Amino acid sequence: MFGPDKCRSTDKVHFILQHKNPKTGKFVDHHLKFAPSVPYDKLSHVYTAILKPGNELQILVDGEEKRKANFLSADYFEPAFIPPKTIPDPDDKKAEDWDERDKISDSDAVKPDDWDEDAPMEIEDAEACEAAPGCGEWKRPMKRNPEYKGKWHSPLIDNPNYKGIWKTQEIDNPDYFELDKPDFEPITAIGIEIWTMQDGILFDNILIASDEKMFAASASSDVLSDCQKKVFDVLYKVADIPFLEAYKNQIIGVIEKAEKQPILTIGVLVSIVVVVATAILRLLFGRKKPQVSCNVGETDAPGNSEENEKNDASAPHPRRSRRET
Structure with missing residues (x-):
């Protein structure tokens, strides 16, 4: 799967490749780590994924490189295309007497006789002057009690039974395999997955080719x-x-x-x-000339058409007068 995904906190151009494990025969989805973000605008953009020789992947947005990756490196995909040689032993369990404490209390330590746990943290300052400037009832200020030691705790010593932090033992990974290059399955179809709550989403000009130069021509026509x-x-x-x-x-x-x-x-x-x-x-x-309409109920008398036309031309038309006013 390849393409932009921007929804709430998600903002990345996905690249997910299914690869068949030659040992198990199962297909595994490998997700590109640290995928590039989606441009923040409403313009058209061209997203390009180029699988290059040397097991390299290049992601372009509008013809500009945004991410490079190597299929065989564990730093770029999760999970990695090549499984680890060893894995934690699922049957290994920590022993009950395993002691992970590097320090323990000294059981032989005894609290000194002069250790007063009830001594207050602060005491009145006997040297303070009552004649100091101020207002209201005067109270002697407090200062830290030099005799205060707090609650006594026995000191810590090295734990003689310390065995370190327990870790599961590693065993050989039965699913491990060597890989010179990913075994890409042939592309037989294109599917578009759209999950959106807004309009204006458009996918077009999908190009799959073996020549990288064809992508440059596509980008120049769509961006x-x-x-x-x-x-x-x-x-x-x-x-x-x-x-x-x-x-x-x-x-x-x-x-x-x-x-x-x-x-x-x-x-x-x-x-x-x-x-x-x-x-x-x-x-x-576009302005049309006003047309003069005939009066309702008026007719021209026979033989007097020229005289009527003269009268009509000289007399103001009632409807036309109302429009003009």
Whole structure:
């Protein structure tokens, strides 16, 4: 499994490889340790895993190397691809008389006769002056009691029966094997696992190839370049132009879609140019001339059409007058 995982405290680009143990025949999931984090934005990104000769793994995000690992080193995967040569003996148990204490109390020690456990920690300072400045009832200050020794405890001595910290004995690992390189199973299918509580998740342009150069071409077509970012910044400013207010939401929606799919940049530019051109044309030529409607109930008398037209032209139309006022 390979890909980004960002949910609450989880923030990493997973790389989990199933490898068949040649001794047991069982498949084991090997997780990459210290996986790189996921970019913190809403842009499209290219995640690349390259399995190189020499048992090396390289993880790239947007073409930049974020993690290197070696399949045969125990420092990079959990569990390691090569099992340890020895393992703790599951049947080994600590003896009941095993003493792990390096120090013990001296049983022959005796508390001195002058050791007063009841002596207070502090006593009044007899040398304090009653005439000292202050206010309220004067009380003699306290000082540490030189006779205070606290509770007596017998001193510690080396434990003659000390045997050290007990550890389980190691035995040969029956599942141990040597490995020159991982035995990768052939890739026969691609599965996408999505677990999300937000929209806008998109996976596309999945490429599996034996030539590393093909990944560079893929990354350059899917990731926002500096030029594209500048273009989108300009387009956002275009959306704020006052006479495009009616189209602002439409323009911003198209820009946001293009940010998630950089391959749509050219199409977005064409679309916004069309929208701007349409708005300008409507601004210049979109006003229609007012039309004069006929009065309800009025008809032209036969033979007097020219005279009626003159009268209509000279007399104000009641409906038109109400609209104009």
